[in-house]
Structure formats: structure tokens, C-alpha cells
Amino acid sequence: xxxxxxxxxxxxxxxxxxxxxxxxxxxxxxxxxxxxxxxxxxxxxxxxxxxxxxxxxxxxxxxxxxxxxxxxxxxxxxxxxxxxxxxxxxxxxxxxxxxxxxxxxxxxxxxxxxxxxxxxxxxxxxxxxxxxxxxxxxxxxxxxxxxxxxxxxxxxxxxxxxxxxxxxxxxxxxxxxxxxxxxxxxxxxxxxxxxxxxxxxxxxxxxxxxxxxxxxxxxxxxxxxxxxxxxxxxxxxxxxxxxxxxxxxxxxxxxxxxxxxxxxxxxxxxxxxxxxxxxxxxxxxxxxxxxxxxxxxxxxxxxxxxxxxxxxxxxxxxxxxxxxxxxxxxxxxxxxxxxxxxxxxxxxxxxxxxxxxxxxxxxxxxxxxxxxxxxxxxxxxxxxxxxxxx
Amino acid sequence: xxxxxxxxxxxxxxxxxxxxxxxxxxxxxxxxxxxxxxxxxxxxxxxxxxxxxxxxxxxxxxxxxxxxxxxxxxxxxxxxxxxxxxxxxxxxxxxxxxxxxxxxxxxxxxxxxxxxxxxxxxxxxxxxxxxxxxxxxxxxxxxxxxxxxxxxxxxxxxxxxxxxxxxxxxxxxxxxxxxxxxxxxxxxxxxxxxxxxxxxxxxxxxxxxxxxxxxxxxxxxxxxxxxxxxxxxxxxxxxxxxxxxxxxxxxxxxxxxxxxxxxxxxxxxxxxxxxxxxxxxxxxxxxxxxxxxxxxxxxxxxxxxxxxxxxxxxxxxxxxxxxxxxxxxxxxxxxxxxxxxxxxxxxxxxxxxxxxxxxxxxxxxxxxxxxxxxxxxxxxxxxxxxxxxxxxxxxxxxxxxxxxxxxxxxxxxxxxxxxxx
Numbered sequence: 001x002x003x004x005x006x007x008x009x010x011x012x013x014x015x016x017x018x019x020x021x022x023x024x025x026x027x028x029x030x031x032x033x034x035x036x037x038x039x040x041x042x043x044x045x046x047x048x049x050x051x052x053x054x055x056x057x058x059x060x061x062x063x064x065x066x067x068x069x070x071x072x073x074x075x076x077x078x079x080x081x082x083x084x085x086x087x088x089x090x091x092x093x094x095x096x097x098x099x100x101x102x103x104x105x106x107x108x109x110x111x112x113x114x115x116x117x118x119x120x121x122x123x124x125x126x127x128x129x130x131x132x133x134x135x136x137x138x139x140x141x142x143x144x145x146x147x148x149x150x151x152x153x154x155x156x157x158x159x160x161x162x163x164x165x166x167x168x169x170x171x172x173x174x175x176x177x178x179x180x181x182x183x184x185x186x187x188x189x190x191x192x193x194x195x196x197x198x199x200x201x202x203x204x205x206x207x208x209x210x211x212x213x214x215x216x217x218x219x220x221x222x223x224x225x226x227x228x229x230x231x232x233x234x235x236x237x238x239x240x241x242x243x244x245x246x247x248x249x250x251x252x253x254x255x256x257x258x259x260x261x262x263x264x265x266x267x268x269x270x271x272x273x274x275x276x277x278x279x280x281x282x283x284x285x286x287x288x289x290x291x292x293x294x295x296x297x298x299x300x301x302x303x304x305x306x307x308x309x310x311x312x313x314x315x316x317x318x319x320x321x322x323x324x325x326x327x328x329x330x331x332x333x334x335x336x337x338x339x340x341x342x343x344x345x346x347x348x349x350x351x352x353x354x355x356x357x358x359x360x361x362x363x364x365x366x367x368x369x370x371x372x373x374x375x376x377x378x379x380x381x382x383x384x385x386x387x388x389x390x
Numbered sequence: 391x392x393x394x395x396x397x398x399x400x401x402x403x404x405x406x407x408x409x410x411x412x413x414x415x416x417x418x419x420x421x422x423x424x425x426x427x428x429x430x431x432x433x434x435x436x437x438x439x440x441x442x443x444x445x446x447x448x449x450x451x452x453x454x455x456x457x458x459x460x461x462x463x464x465x466x467x468x469x470x471x472x473x474x475x476x477x478x479x480x481x482x483x484x485x486x487x488x489x490x491x492x493x494x495x496x497x498x499x500x501x502x503x504x505x506x507x508x509x510x511x512x513x514x515x516x517x518x519x520x521x522x523x524x525x526x527x528x529x530x531x532x533x534x535x536x537x538x539x540x541x542x543x544x545x546x547x548x549x550x551x552x553x554x555x556x557x558x559x560x561x562x563x564x565x566x567x568x569x570x571x572x573x574x575x576x577x578x579x580x581x582x583x584x585x586x587x588x589x590x591x592x593x594x595x596x597x598x599x600x601x602x603x604x605x606x607x608x609x610x611x612x613x614x615x616x617x618x619x620x621x622x623x624x625x626x627x628x629x630x631x632x633x634x635x636x637x638x639x640x641x642x643x644x645x646x647x648x649x650x651x652x653x654x655x656x657x658x659x660x661x662x663x664x665x666x667x668x669x670x671x672x673x674x675x676x677x678x679x680x681x682x683x684x685x686x687x688x689x690x691x692x693x694x695x696x697x698x699x700x701x702x703x704x705x706x707x708x709x710x711x712x713x714x715x716x717x718x719x720x721x722x723x724x725x726x727x728x729x730x731x732x733x734x735x736x737x738x739x740x741x742x743x744x745x746x747x748x749x750x751x752x753x754x755x756x757x758x759x760x761x762x763x764x765x766x767x768x769x770x771x772x773x774x775x776x777x778x779x780x781x782x783x784x785x786x787x788x789x790x791x792x793x794x795x796x797x798x799x800x801x802x803x804x805x806x807x808x809x810x811x
Contacts, residue, residue: 051700051704055697058696062690062693072682073679076675076682077675080672080675091459117460118459119457126455127455127465128455129455129458144670144674144675162453162455162456163455192670193670194668194673195447195670196458199455199456247589249589249590250540250590251442251540251590254539255438255439255441255443258438259435259438262435262438262764262765263683263686266427266687267690269760270427270687270694274690274694276416277694277697277701280416281413281701284409285704285707287708288711292712336693344689345682
């Protein structure tokens with residue numbers, strides 16, 4: 001970063017401060033002093049700017065992460081599967097058009113999978129729970145299912161690992177019967193979940209309905225969004241299908257809320273600490289720089305500059321530095337946040353431009369503070385004393 | 391002479407030394423607190439994730455198939471095998487017993503409810519609520535209040551030794567029962583101590599102390615399944631391997647890592663005739679969530695370390711830059727570059743040690759405060775980190791001062807004394 005790059009920004013900001021003194025012949029002198037100050041003492045100006053850029057970048061990255069972590073973690077939590085369950089009252093079937101209604105309500109805000117459950121008998125008369133579902137949807141919503149091979153053709157079944165020995169111990173085709181109707185199935189693969197699914201046989205929904213004439217009784221919904229958005233979806237679902245009972249999966253919702261809350265709180269504490277440290281870094285660098293230029297200050301004062309002019313000169317300089325640092329730091333910070341998102345969440349963190357005014361205001365505030373503090377100290381000192389180097 | 395120079399420099403420039411020392415202290419405080427949080431966050435989030443429920447299920451080895459829809463068991467209740475309740479405390483005798491936060495045995499039985507002259511079949515679920523169990527000298531409380539924290543009761547939880555029951559909220563609404571009422575189940579009159587809401591199948595059931603369910607079934611000590619809640623490590627390639635195919639040292643490493651698989655394996659060893667398996671919905675996903683959060687906090691900690699290193703460097707650079715005139719004087723009096731540099735480095739070292747010490751203490755307090763206010767539990771900083779933190783403080787302070795010291799010793803004394811750059 002050289003002083004040439006600062007040029008337009010400084011001039012722009014200086015104009016802003018000097019606006020009240022528009023048309024005044026002092027304007028060009030004011031701008032020239034600002035620019036020359038940065039050019040002549042390039043080393044220290046660059047190190048002050050560097051501190052500012054780093055602080056703004058870190059602040060931007062932390063704020064971006066803080067805002068985005070919720071969305072990122074919610075996505076992780078959707079891998080826990082459904083957070084809303086629609087079921088027919090007392091185990092009754094849902095209307096045939098229920099699934100399409102649910103789809104239109106959810107519409108891109110989550111995943112949906114229908115399930116029909118009943119007890120059938122194997123050829124030797126053993127009872128077994130048979131479920132009809134849409135395998136494509138289940139693959140999306142219940143990602144933890146460990147499946148050896150998903151069924152791909154009609155009359156293929158997915159057999160739970162514990163049910164294998166009952167229905168098809170040698171992987172042979174098998175028959176299941178329900179109220180006098182029999183279906184002939186082949187086993188495509190096994191499913192293991194460690195829960196109730198292990199003792200069931202899963203069929204595709206068309207096979208299930210054709211065989212039993214029973215419509216699905218449960219629809220699982222994995223809705224994305226904040227608790228309020230999910231409550232709204234539940235409300236809309238209840239209105240769309242009044243005969244169904246809509247209930248949240250509380251263990252998932254509560255666990256998610258807790259973990260999200262704690263993670264955000266930790267991140268906020270970390271962000272506060274980091275931003276505080278970065279701000280102090282800027283403060284000490286900048287105060288040193290301004291203190292270092294007490295000779296310039298003394299000469300200006302000796303030549304008759306008013307206190308107001310001196311204040312506005314140093315304030316303009318600080319504001320220009322703060323604004324430049326904030327903008328460069330913002331771009332850098334967005335990059336850092338995106339990188340962290342890619343490395344950790346395998347999805348970039350979306351840039352939040354709403355953070356920019358915050359970072360800009362914070363940066364200018366810190367730079368103004370670090371300019372005003374030494375100036376107010378120096379103002380009390382006679383220029384002659386400073387110039388003599390005491 | 392050297393010692394006196396350093397001593398006088400501290401005595402006469404208290405304000406400047408205080409400023410530089412404060413910057414170092416703050417930097418070390420932030421670094422220490424963040425390192426403490428980062429090392430402990432996995433454990434803390436793991437405990438929070440336990441609110442999603444048990445991650446390991448223990449069932450009898452030669453169990454028949456579950457024929458259960460919506461919590462209603464459709465096979466004869468005495469059918470199938472059972473675990474023995476007396477074996478359960480052995481769960482706390484396994485290698486990873488400290489990682490097991492709780493367990494809850496379950497025994498569903500079918501009961502008949504007499505109402506308006508009709509009889510109706512219901513499921514009564516026997517379990518532990520918050521039962522005191524002892525293993526060896528160790529005494530601990532376990533039950534659904536620990537493993538199923540989303541179960542909410544209006545009224546009061548029954549005592550594990552009592553014959554009080556909880557009614558599921560839908561069942562209670564159907565019977566219009568309130569806490570304190572009595573229900574007649576299978577010829578027994580039982581007091582309802584509270585109404586249970588779980589958002590799941592238990593809302594239609596009766597939940598009772600396990601001894602009551604065993605009495606109704608006529609099988610003392612019988613347990614159908616046990617839900618175990620354990621703190622686990624995210625699964626990796628080693629975790630997924632079959633323990634039977636492992637060689638000695640790899641097997642030991644697998645056995646001594648808290649993977650869901652290895653804890654399940656040990657539970658199976660501890661409880662006779664049992665089969666333990668991870669509940670994949672819970673176990674698989676918590677690994678993913680945990681990895682993400684740990685990764686995030688790790689990267690943020692790096693950022694914090696970077697920011698505090700920068701703050702320390704900036705403060706040191708400023709402090710040295712302000713003392714150019716002094717350097718000029720020393721050099722004019724004949725001090726060599728080495729002598730000047732060593733004075734500055736000695737001062738930096740002293741500042742770093744003091745700042746590091748105070749910062750470490752303050753950082754430990756800060757981490758504790760963060761742990762208390764966010765997680766309601768302590769985040770302790772291990773004393774092993776103390777020398778590491780101190781070394782980092784010294785290195786960062788040196789690195790931050792190095793450029794400024796080099797510039798200072800290179801200065802021509804004439805210019806320095808005249809105050810020109």
C-alpha cells in the first residue's frame with residue numbers, strides 16, 4: 001500500500017470534513033497538507049493503515065461468522081432428519097392428496113417424506129412391520145440410514161438388518177401377506193439405523209398402496225429456518241390438512257436451539273475479545289504516530305493555525321485513515337470469512353454488506369479517539385517547548 | 391551498570407512501561423482465554439448435544455423382532471428375551487464410564503384400563519426417573535430425566551420406589567385426568583403424580599417406575615432395552631473398522647477411543663447376553679455437528695492469537711520508537727549496537743514475563759467466567775499451558791520489538807538527538 005493509493009480516498013474524506021468551509025481558499029491547502037503528511041512519513045502511515053486494515057478485517061470476519069453461523073449450523077442439524085411430523089389422528093391414513101398439499105406448503109423450505117406403516121405376516125405366519133415410502137425422499141431426509149443397496153425397481157424391498165433373518169435369511173425372494181393379499185418381493189439391500197427401522201421391511205409407496213390399499217399415515221418434514229419460521233410452517237400445515245395432527249419433534253428442536261445458542265454466545269464472546277484487542281492495537285499505533293508528529297503540530301500552531309483548524313486537520317486525517325482501513329479491511333474480512341466457511345462448513349459464508357456501516361463507524365470512531373487523545377494533551381503545551389524538543 | 395539501566399528505565403518511565411505491559415497482558419489474557427475455550431468447547435458442546443437423546447441402545451441378544459407401530463406393541467408382551475436389571479450398574483464399570491452421562495432402562499407392558507364399563511388396552515412403560523444406582527463405591531443418579539431431557543412433566547415426577555405413574559398428555563386429555571387423580575390399570579389403583587409431554591409416542595402411554603411394570607408382567611428384574619447417553623468422539627476411518635479384523639495395537643487404540651462403536655462394544659461386554667448398537671440418527675449427526683463447531687472455534691482462536699500478537703507488537707514498536715533520543719545519547723556516549731539492543735531486549739523480556747504471568751491468571755479467570763455464563767460449568771485452564779503461554783508471550787514480544795530495535799540501533803546519534811528522523 002503506497003501513499004498514491006490513498007490519494008483519492010483522503011481527498012474525498014477531507015472534502016467531507018471541509019464541506020463547511022466550501023469555497024474557502026484554504027481548502028486546497030488543507031487537502032495538500034493531509035496528503036503530503038501521509039506521503040512524507042510513508043513508513044509510519046503505512047503501519048498505522050496496516051493496523052487499521054487488520055482490525056477491520058478481523059472485525060468483519062467475526063461479525064460475518066457470527067451472523068452466518070446460525071444458518072450454517074441449522075443446515076448441519078437438518079441432517080438429524082425431520083423436525084415436524086404429520087400423522088393421521090389415532091393412526092388413521094392421511095388423505096391421498098396430503099403429500100402434494102404438504103409439498104406446496106413447504107415449497108423449497110425443507111424436505112418431505114411420506115410413510116405408511118402396517119403389520120403384515122411372513123409366509124410362516126410371523127408378524128412384521130412393513131413400511132411404504134418414497135426411497136428418493138428418504139435418502140435425502142434420513143441421511144444416517146446405512147443402506148447396502150437402495151431398491152431401484154418395483155417389487156424390490158429394503159430389509160432391516162434384524163428382519164433379514166425372519167424374511168429372507170438366504171437373500172431369497174419372499175412373500176408377505178396382508179388381509180389375504182400377498183405380495184412377492186425380492187430384497188435389494190439392508191438398512192441399519194440402530195432404531196426401530198432395523199426390524200422393518202420397506203417397500204416403495206406405489207407397491208405398498210397397490211398391495212394393501214392403505215394410504216400413508218405419516219409425513220415427515222425436515223423444515224429449515226428459525227424457530228419462528230418452523231412454527232409458521234407448522235401452522236400452515238395444520239391449516240392445509242386439518243384432519244392431520246401436526247407436531248414438532250421436540251428433542252431435535254430443543255437440542256438444536258440449545259447448541260446453536262451456546263455456539264453463538266461463545267462466538268460472540270470471542271468476537272468481542274478479538275475486536276477489543278484489534279481496536280487497542282490500532283489505538284496504540286495511531287497514538288504513537290500522532291504523538292510523533294508533535295513538531296508538525298507545533299509549527300502549525302506557531303504559524304497561527306486556530307485550534308479548530310488543527311483539530312479538524314487531525315480529525316480529517318484520522319477519519320480518512322479509518323475509512324480507508326475499514327474498506328480494505330472489509331474486503332479482506334469477507335475473504336477470511338468465506339475461507340473459514342469453505343474450510344469448516346464446506347459452503348462459503350455469504351457476505352453481509354449490512355456489516356460494512358458498522359465496521360466503518362467503528363473504525364472511524366477508534367481512529368478519531370486515537371487522534372483526539374494525544375492532540376488534547378499537546379494542545380496544552382506551548383509550541384516553543386515542543387519545537388525545542390523537550 | 392546494565393541492571394541499573396534497566397531498573398532506572400522501569401522506575402523513571404512508569405507510564406510507558408505500564409502501557410506496553412498492559413498491551414502484553416491484554417494480549418496474553420485474550421490468547422489464554424481463547425485457548426482454554428477452544429480446548430474445552432468439544433466437551434461442552436458434546437454435553438449440550440446429549441439433550442438430543444441417548445446415542446446407544448442396548449437390547450437382548452436373542453431378541454425377536456419388534457412389532458411396534460406408533461408406540462403400540464403388537465406382539466405378546468412376554469415374548470422375546472429380556473436383560474437383567476441387576477446387570478445394569480455394570481455400565482458404570484466399563485473403561486469409558488466417565489463418558490457415560492446416564493442410562494435409562496425401558497420395559498413396555500400392556501395394561502387394561504377400565505373406563506365406563508369398557509376395557510381398553512394401553513401401553514405402560516416402566517423406566518427409571520432419577521434413580522440412585524451404585525456400582526462399587528460409586529453412587530450416581532440416572533434415568534430418563536438425564537437421558538431424555540425434553541420430557542416435560544406438569545405436576546411432579548414420581549419417585550422411583552413409589553407406585554405413582556405419569557400419564558401422557560394425550561391420554562390424560564382423553565381421560566380428563568389431572569395430577570393427583572387415580573387410575574385403575576389391570577386391577578391396580580395407581581396415583582397420577584403428573585402429566586407427561588414428550589411430543590412423541592409416550593404422549594399416549596402411561597409411564598411408571600420399572601418395578602411396577604415388572605410386577606404387572608410378572609417378571610422381576612426384566613428390562614426390554616436400555617438407552618445409554620455417552621459422550622463420544624466423532625467417527626473417523628478407524629472407528630468404522632471391524633474390531634475383529636484389527637491387529638493388537640490398532641485394536642487397543644480403537645478400544646481406548648470413545649467412538650460410539652467402541653463404547654457400544656464395551657457395553658456389550660459388560661452386560662451379559664446383550665447387543666449394543668449406536669442409534670445412528672443421534673450418533674452420526676452429533677459427530678458432524680461437533681466437528682464443525684470445534685473447527686470453527688479453532689479457526690477463531692487462531693484469529694484471536696494473531697490479533698493479540700499484533701497488538702503486542704504494535705505496543706512494543708511504539709514504545710521503542712518513542713525512545714530514539716535515549717538511544718542517540720547512549721550511542722553518543724559510546725555504547726555499541728549490541729549493548730543498546732540487549733538493554734531493549736532485557737526490558738522486553740521483563741515486560742513479557744510479567745505481562746504473561748498476569749495475563750495467564752486473568753485469562754484463566756475470563757475463561758471461567760465465559761464457561762459459567764454460557765455453559766453453566768467451569769472451563770478450567772490446564773497448568774501445563776502456563777510455560778507454553780509464557781514462551782509465546784516472550785517470542786511475540788521479541789518479534790514485535792525486533793524491527794523497532796533494529797531501526798533504533800541503526801540511527802545516527804546526531805539526528806536522533808536533534809529529534810530528526
